[in-house]
Amino acid sequence: MSQFNRPPLIQAELAREIAPGVMVIPDQHSDLVPNIGIISGTDAVLVVDSGLGIANGQRVLHKAREIAGAKSLLLTSTHFHPEHAFGTQVFKGLAIIISNAAQADELQEKGALFLHIFRDLGPEVREALEGVEMVMPDETYQGEKVIDLGGKQVVLRELAGHTRGDQIVFLPHEGILFTGDLVENRLFPILFDQDASSRRWIEALTHMLRLAPTTVVPGHGDLGTTALLQEVQDFFTFVREDINLRIKEGQALELIDKEAARVIKERYQEWGNDLWIPFVIRSVYAELTGTPLKSPELSVGSAR
Ligand SMILES: [Zn+2]
Numbered sequence: 001m002s003q004f005n006r007p008p009l010i011q012a013e014l015a016r017e018i019a020p021g022v023m024v025i026p027d028q029h030s031d032l033v034p035n036i037g038i039i040s041g042t043d044a045v046l047v048v049d050s051g052l053g054i055a056n057g058q059r060v061l062h063k064a065r066e067i068a069g070a071k072s073l074l075l076t077s078t079h080f081h082p083e084h085a086f087g088t089q090v091f092k093g094l095a096i097i098i099s100n101a102a103q104a105d106e107l108q109e110k111g112a113l114f115l116h117i118f119r120d121l122g123p124e125v126r127e128a129l130e131g132v133e134m135v136m137p138d139e140t141y142q143g144e145k146v147i148d149l150g151g152k153q154v155v156l157r158e159l160a161g162h163t164r165g166d167q168i169v170f171l172p173h174e175g176i177l178f179t180g181d182l183v184e185n186r187l188f189p190i191l192f193d194q195d196a197s198s199r200r201w202i203e204a205l206t207h208m209l210r211l212a213p214t215t216v217v218p219g220h221g222d223l224g225t226t227a228l229l230q231e232v233q234d235f236f237t238f239v240r241e242d243i244n245l246r247i248k249e250g251q252a253l254e255l256i257d258k259e260a261a262r263v264i265k266e267r268y269q270e271w272g273n274d275l276w277i278p279f280v281i282r283s284v285y286a287e288l289t290g291t292p293l294k295s296p297e298l299s300v301g302s303a304r
Contacts, residue, residue: 072095080107
């Protein structure tokens, strides 16, 4: 198993059209590259996530401008985490940057901390983050915002779970849903952020399931269908039930760490990024017991 194993390089030339006017730059299964969306209407083009750092942001911007031509450009982020939103500064002044208010607050509160954490993930990541500055959105909203790009309706919806200010991007007519890291295809969910919550995450998935999308573009991993949403929801339901039972049986946290990890790994053998399993367990434990979160160490030393 290896994490952060490949250069965090967005390959914009690999962009492909998944529906008329809807492009995805695939993540190429690189941990610090998200699936990026470029959605075009007759009047405007919306970019979903800017990537990690200035050079990646420029690659996305270049591709978006190539597609947009004279149309106006908009940018939004599925959440504030560095590989999704820390290329935003290159869009400043060239695109209208839109985010939900909770996400903007999080960027202000936690942006510098995440920059610091990510710089320690290895020399390539540190290099990619060189010169990164936090850029606040031009426009914020609360709850939901509907954008008409010209014959192309897009719904931005504030949810929470992976962070406090997650955002999904939904195209109701095409049935396409961009989930950010609320869904990762066969990768263990990341409950690293202090605001991560399995309870809110399950609620977010219920909301997404109700939208009944035909195509789900996860934050990381291959595109899928509603089955992806269901899988992640089932995962959280399973983990919460398992840990709840152990708490009722009076198992100590250290034993729960070990035993819950064993059953999770057994049940989800095909899922990747095992390093996040201990974080799932500690986060769910803290939620269920109402005790302060005791995060495990993020040991990237062995992962590199
Ligand atoms: Zn994330």
